[in-house]
Amino acid sequence: MRRRRYEAVVIAASTGGIEALRAVLRAVDPRIAAPVVIVQHTASENAQALCDVLAAGSAIPVVEAESRQPLVNGCAYLAPPGYHLLVEPGPRAALSMDEKVCHVRPSADVLFTSAADVWRGGLIGIVLTGANEDGAAGMAAIRSRRGLAVVQKPEEAEMREMPEATLRRAGADHVLSLQEIGPLLNRLLCR
Amino acid sequence: MHPSDLQDVEITLFREALRMRHGYDFSGYAPASFKRRVLALQAAVGAGSLTQLIERLLHEEGFVREVIARLSVPVSEMFRDPRVFGLLRSEVMPVLATWPVINVWQAGCAHGEEVYSLAIVLRECGLYDRAHIFATDFSDEALTRAEEGIYPLHDARTYSDNYLKAGGTGSLSDWFIARYQRIKLDESLRRRVTFANHNLVSDGVFGEMQLIVCRNVLIYFGDELQDRALRLFRDSLVHGGFLCLGSKESLAYTAVDQDFERLAPGSPIYRRVIRAP
Ligand SMILES: C[S@@+](CC[C@H](N)C(=O)[O-])C[C@H]1O[C@@H](n2cnc3c(N)ncnc32)[C@H](O)[C@@H]1O
Numbered sequence: 001m002r003r004r005r006y007e008a009v010v011i012a013a014s015t016g017g018i019e020a021l022r023a024v025l026r027a028v029d030p031r032i033a034a035p036v037v038i039v040q041h042t043a044s045e046n047a048q049a050l051c052d053v054l055a056a057g058s059a060i061p062v063v064e065a066e067s068r069q070p071l072v073n074g075c076a077y078l079a080p081p082g083y084h085l086l087v088e089p090g091p092r093a094a095l096s097m098d099e100k101v102c103h104v105r106p107s108a109d110v111l112f113t114s115a116a117d118v119w120r121g122g123l124i125g126i127v128l129t130g131a132n133e134d135g136a137a138g139m140a141a142i143r144s145r146r147g148l149a150v151v152q153k154p155e156e157a158e159m160r161e162m163p164e165a166t167l168r169r170a171g172a173d174h175v176l177s178l179q180e181i182g183p184l185l186n187r188l189l190c191r
Numbered sequence: 192m193h194p195s196d197l198q199d200v201e202i203t204l205f206r207e208a209l210r211m212r213h214g215y216d217f218s219g220y221a222p223a224s225f226k227r228r229v230l231a232l233q234a235a236v237g238a239g240s241l242t243q244l245i246e247r248l249l250h251e252e253g254f255v256r257e258v259i260a261r262l263s264v265p266v267s268e269m270f271r272d273p274r275v276f277g278l279l280r281s282e283v284m285p286v287l288a289t290w291p292v293i294n295v296w297q298a299g300c301a302h303g304e305e306v307y308s309l310a311i312v313l314r315e316c317g318l319y320d321r322a323h324i325f326a327t328d329f330s331d332e333a334l335t336r337a338e339e340g341i342y343p344l345h346d347a348r349t350y351s352d353n354y355l356k357a358g359g360t361g362s363l364s365d366w367f368i369a370r371y372q373r374i375k376l377d378e379s380l381r382r383r384v385t386f387a388n389h390n391l392v393s394d395g396v397f398g399e400m401q402l403i404v405c406r407n408v409l410i411y412f413g414d415e416l417q418d419r420a421l422r423l424f425r426d427s428l429v430h431g432g433f434l435c436l437g438s439k440e441s442l443a444y445t446a447v448d449q450d451f452e453r454l455a456p457g458s459p460i461y462r463r464v465i466r467a468p
Contacts, residue, residue: 067410067439080439083410086223095410095439096224097266098231114223117195145193 006148006188007122008034008071008091010115012108012138014041014130016158018053020178021128025058025076027182032060032189034124035071037087037115039079039108041130047080054078065093079106086114102134112138116145123147124188126181130162136169143170148188150174150181201241202229208245213255215329216392217262219416225262232261260332264411265301268349269308269342269363271406272438273356276308278460280358283433284316287401293322296400296427298391298420299408300326303337303376307366308354309404310380315360319383325397327389334386340376347374391420397427406437406459418446425450428463435460 013021017040028036042050047064055062058076065077071091079085083095084106094114101107112125112135125142127135129152143149151172154160166172174184192200202225210216217225229241236257238244247254270276287293293313300306306326313319328334342350347369354363367374389397391408403424409417424434425447434451436459442448451461 068414068444083439084224086221086227088221088223094221094223096227096264097407097410097437098224098227098264099266110227114227117199117223117226120193141195144195 011126012135013128016129023178029186030059036076084110108135109138116141121146127166129157131159133165136165139170263330267301267304270353276357298405324384329390
């Protein structure tokens with residue numbers, strides 16, 4: 001039997017990200033054997049509302065990540081607004097109020113880099129639509145650990161800067177349309 | 192070895208150097224954010240590697256102050272989380288008013304943003320003259336800045352919005368003067384404030400407090416260190432005293448959970464209770 005290679009997913013999304021995330025989460029199989037950890041840039045302080053929007057139509061639960069919370073398979077975790085979300089050995093969540101990175105907090109670079117340290121080659125990173133460069137450096141960290149890099153097709157993204165910046169800086173293993181991302185995760189992560 | 196794993200090795204050595212040479216112990220900090228801080232420090236001082244950083248830490252006189260200043264995360268705001276400051280004003284102040292003295296400990300005060308916020312609330316509630324605020328941090332650099340009470344003008348707008356949302360009864364601009372691109376908080380707000388260095392890792396209990404405010408510090412601590420700090424807070428509080436944490440911090444699953452009651456569901460404000468054995 002082939003050893004399952006991947007064990008966790010991290011996703012970066014910014015402008016236009018909510019619709020994009022919904023499209024991905026809608027297609028995810030509830031038996032997915034990985035935690036899904038998400039940074040969505042937002043001006044809103046209300047994480048619960050955002051979780052509810054994402055959870056509607058998603059087959060897996062979407063919760064706001066709490067400090068020290070264990071990250072379990074089949075659950076999606078959203079970084080709380082105003083805090084960086086990091087992954088620590090466990091795996092579990094950690095929060096920080098450090099300076100903004102790429103003008104944002106939470107920053108996907110912070111999430112991706114810390115997650116790559118924990119899950120190494122077992123990590124799948126996904127960069128979706130957005131109008132900045134957050135996630136590019138983080139994706140480079142994931143690739144340096146031989147994790148899998150998935151980027152939304154820039155021409156299809158509502159904002160193409162973030163996918164493009166990631167492709168420039170880190171490259172990708174898959175450049176996909178939104179409809180293809182969920183099924184890929186299911187193939188790689190469902191037993 | 193992956194470069195990031197090599198950095199982990201260097202960070203372990205750096206941590207030891209800091210402890211053995213200067214007495215600062217970061218072993219109880221949450222590892223991922225600590226790593227970020229050390230790498231940010233390296234970038235800020237232009238060290239070619241973390242190993243070079245260790246060299247300077249060991250041999251360069253006075254460098255440790257800058258190291259601590261940069262490992263500390265003095266990121267804050269006045270009245271950050273207005274809802275919480277609103278609760279302090281509407282729920283906590285009336286109880287504090289029943290005590291003859293009001294000792295407040297602000298632990299991890301960064302550049303003082305929350306110290307002045309608390310001072311303003313106490314003033315507007317008519318309690319300031321009976322109050323004494325102990326503002327502590329383990330970074331001397333942060334304490335110096337906190338004493339100055341000077342902030343960038345472009346933050347004043349956010350601070351003012353926060354202040355109003357938190358139930359401020361006047362206008363925040365009553366409490367500062369704007370000059371050039373900065374604001375300076377009214378010096379009278381400092382009259383009953385004592386700034387002091389206190390390290391939550393190694394220092395002890397702090398008097399008989401009616402209110403302890405420690406926000407967004409525990410998120411940086413591992414479980415054991417968090418428990419240590421929380422025991423310290425518990426043992427520094429009078430019966431019925433209040434503990435105010437950051438909005439993403441809670442006492443759930445900690446060593447002192449049983450010693451406190453939540454003020455309101457979902458709020459990070461707790462009250463010290465003595466339970467019958
Ligand atoms: C992110 S700031 C929080 C500022 C403010 N309380 C707020 O929530 O806006 C964290 C502060 O904790 C301080 N700190 C970190 N470790 C500490 C320790 N061991 N003892 C005392 N203060 C510490 C840092 O120097 C920094 O000023």
